[in-house]
Amino acid sequence: MRYTPLGVDGVHLVEMEPFSDDRGFFARSFDTTGFTEHGMRPEVAQCNVSFNHRAGTVRGLHLSLPGHPESKFIRCTRGAIVDVAVDVRPDSPTYLQHVQVELTAENRHALYLPPHLAHAYQTLTDDTEVLYMVSVPYAPGAETGFRHDDPAFGISWPVPVSMVSDKDMSWPDFDPEANRAAFAGGAPA
Numbered sequence: 001m002r003y004t005p006l007g008v009d010g011v012h013l014v015e016m017e018p019f020s021d022d023r024g025f026f027a028r029s030f031d032t033t034g035f036t037e038h039g040m041r042p043e044v045a046q047c048n049v050s051f052n053h054r055a056g057t058v059r060g061l062h063l064s065l066p067g068h069p070e071s072k073f074i075r076c077t078r079g080a081i082v083d084v085a086v087d088v089r090p091d092s093p094t095y096l097q098h099v100q101v102e103l104t105a106e107n108r109h110a111l112y113l114p115p116h117l118a119h120a121y122q123t124l125t126d127d128t129e130v131l132y133m134v135s136v137p138y139a140p141g142a143e144t145g146f147r148h149d150d151p152a153f154g155i156s157w158p159v160p161v162s163m164v165s166d167k168d169m170s171w172p173d174f175d176p177e178a179n180r181a182a183f184a185g186g187a188p189a
């Protein structure tokens with residue numbers, strides 16, 4: 001597998017290296033040894049699937065707070081998405097920067113996010129399925145989030161936004177001081 005660090009500290013694009021023959025190909029899609037060698041967390045507590053009816057759907061931005069170190073390994077298994085990771089870790093060298101990567105069923109690229117990044121994606125096609133592994137069990141009390149259109153992040157979504165959950169429309173504005181306090185205390189911002 002190929003591991004390419006991207007513009008936010010700790011985020012990696014992960015590509016398969018297929019062995020092709022007349023039948024098709026074989027490739028690893030997850031490798032604990034490679035993850036460990038590249039400083040990525042290999043633990044998997046859950047593997048989640050989300051299905052989205054409509055192109056333009058946005059899920060996120062979601063993150064877990066310190067005390068609940070949830071890394072994510074994301075792949076699009078049907079259709080296409082743009083995946084976004086925003087660095088809200090106050091002491092990070094890439095604080096407030098974000099990366100945006102197209103993950104499609106066709107390109108089979110995957111994205112690794114270390115814990116405590118704000119994560120979201122937008123579907124680019126109808127009937128899109130996303131498969132992602134997380135390193136710790138779901139803990140709703142440790143989750144917080146931000147709106148996809150929060151001006152603090154300046155995310156440019158590639159297609160018109162068609163659907164967002166009520167939960168994701170309700171996150172408060174990003175407040176750097178509240179965020180720093182949340183990271184210091186491990187409590188929701």
Ligand SMILES: Cc1cn([C@H]2C[C@H](O)[C@@H](COP(=O)(O)OP(=O)(O)O[C@H]3O[C@@H](C)C(=O)[C@@H](O)[C@H]3O)O2)c(=O)[nH]c1=O
Pocket residue numbers: 046048050059060061062072119120121138165167
């Ligand atoms: C994420 C999750 C949700 N749920 C429940 C809570 C709720 O009733 C229902 C739907 O939850 P949500 O609306 O939060 O689902 P969703 O908006 O798809 O949440 C996901 O968004 C993307 C962007 C991420 O980064 C993921 O980590 C996760 O937060 O599923 C679980 O039981 N276990 C889980 O692991």
